Amino acid sequence: MNLPLARLLTFAALTLGSAAQAQLFSTPQQTTGQAILRGFTPDGPATLRRGATTLTLDLAGGAVVGLLTETDNVPDLARGIAAGWGMKEADLAGLTNNLAAPQFLESAREGYQDFSDDNATDFLVIKVTGEGAQTRYRAYQAVQVWPASAFPATKNVSGAATAPNTLSIFSDFQCPYCKQLWDTALQTWERQPTLYRTAHYQFPLDFHKNAYGAAEASECAGAQGKFWPYADTLFAQFSTWTRLDTADAPGKFSAYAGTADLNTAAFKTCLGQHTFKASVEAQIKAGVALGVRGTPTVFLNGVKLLDYSDAAELALVRAITTATPSAQSVIDARLKTLR
Known part of the structure; x- marks a missing residue:
């Protein structure tokens, strides 16, 4: 039919x-x-x-x-x-x-x-x-x-809880375009915490061999309240860990835990036991249901942006969603x- x-x-x-x-x-x-x-x-x-x-x-x-x-x-x-x-x-x-x-x-x-x-x-x-x-x-x-209920719950948020606008980012730590967003647009949004509340969701792509491990590692950091500084480290060291064999990446992720001032022993246990595997899978599933096909994909107040760097588009979406x-x-x- x-x-x-x-x-x-x-x-x-x-x-x-x-x-x-x-x-x-x-x-x-x-x-x-x-x-x-x-x-x-x-x-x-x-x-x-x-x-x-x-x-x-x-x-x-x-x-x-x-x-x-x-x-x-x-x-x-x-x-x-x-x-x-x-x-x-x-x-x-x-x-x-x-x-x-x-x-x-x-x-x-x-x-x-x-x-x-x-x-x-x-x-x-x-x-x-x-x-x-x-x-x-x-x-x-x-x-x-999309209503707020379409997005999975996450503690990986920044910005004021009272901010009138929510940016929901589906990202892959091994995606160069996600690094570009992190280094440019995200910095702008984070300088406006009373205007934007930003939520990060995991969407590691299959053809990025270390992306899934990085997603789990960032969630382990988030369990200690350090998702954002750990994510900063992953993107800052992008050219290093993305080249490693899959078997060697966890050791590097654990080394980064020390530089992010995490409890390294707890981090290694979390990563080794794949504590957040189910959470990562749930975020991927939610992204697919929302029409996410690649990374980065950014939603503003539930509307998928065609170009997150276009100030005019952001202003228009803010206007229609907060009217x-x-x-x-x-x-x-x-x-x-x-x-």
């Missing part, structure tokens, strides 16, 4: 890349002003109409966080979805054909929700009701805002009407 939707989303992903989330983050004027919506007329500040078709924008913090299409025909259903994804007129025929596939329409009658692509930055819901001339189509695209009402509450309220 899911094959037609998979075809639909694959087409969109190959055509658009990251355009879907970028379009949803646009201003109402940018969204409604797209050439693909020519012929639709405004019916209020956040609504467009053409015949029996209505497009409704959901807004938070002045930005579009969701787009609802309600119509009695597949071509306009496709056009509304295309607008949410920032598609061009030339791409519309392929999307329309996918939506018109009988198998897809059958599955959509049951209601379907899935991510628009592997990045899991936005999602699509489609619901078909009625028969014959009474058939009606509803599609909703929205930014994916009243917030993006999450606006989207959740809309989803209730689609069930």
Whole structure:
């Protein structure tokens, strides 16, 4: 039953890349002003109409966080979805054909929700009701805002507990791009502890031979309240321990425990007994469920960032997630009407 939707989303992903989330983050004027919506007329500040078709924008913090299409025909259903994804007129025929596939329409009658692509930055819901001339189509695209409960508990946090923004970082100590984040953006965030609270999650990649051991070692340091200084040491010594054979890495990790002012004996016991193996596995599992595919992956207030170094993107995500009402509450309220 899911094959037609998979075809639909694959087409969109190959055509658009990251355009879907970028379009949803646009201003109402940018969204409604797209050439693909020519012929639709405004019916209020956040609504467009053409015949029996209505497009409704959901807004938070002045930005579009969701787009609802309600119509009695597949071509306009496709056009509304295309607008949410920032598609061009030339791409519309392929999307329309996918939506018109009988198998897809059958599955959509049951209601379907899935991510628009592997990045899991936005999602699509489609619901078909009625028969014959009474058939009606509803599609909703929205930014994916993960609730705090989607992230595993961790003591590896910095910043004030009262900070209005939470950065959740899935990282691999053997990843050079994670070291780059640690040396640049993280330093900026940590200088603003009343604005950002930062949480670190383990996501060691299989092809980094010593990454898993480093993750366990950092958790052992965290058990003694020294996760951050120990992590600083791992990244500072990146070019040393990452080159070691897997059998030799634990000895180096234990040596670093001394430089981080840890109880070395307790650290060695923790590391040797793999005390935090289950915790690391749980963090990896949570990351996969959140759409983490590589490192570093950074979420701000539950929204996956496309470019953590982009100040404008951070400001926009802060705006939509801390607005009243917030993006999450606006989207959740809309989803209730689609069930």
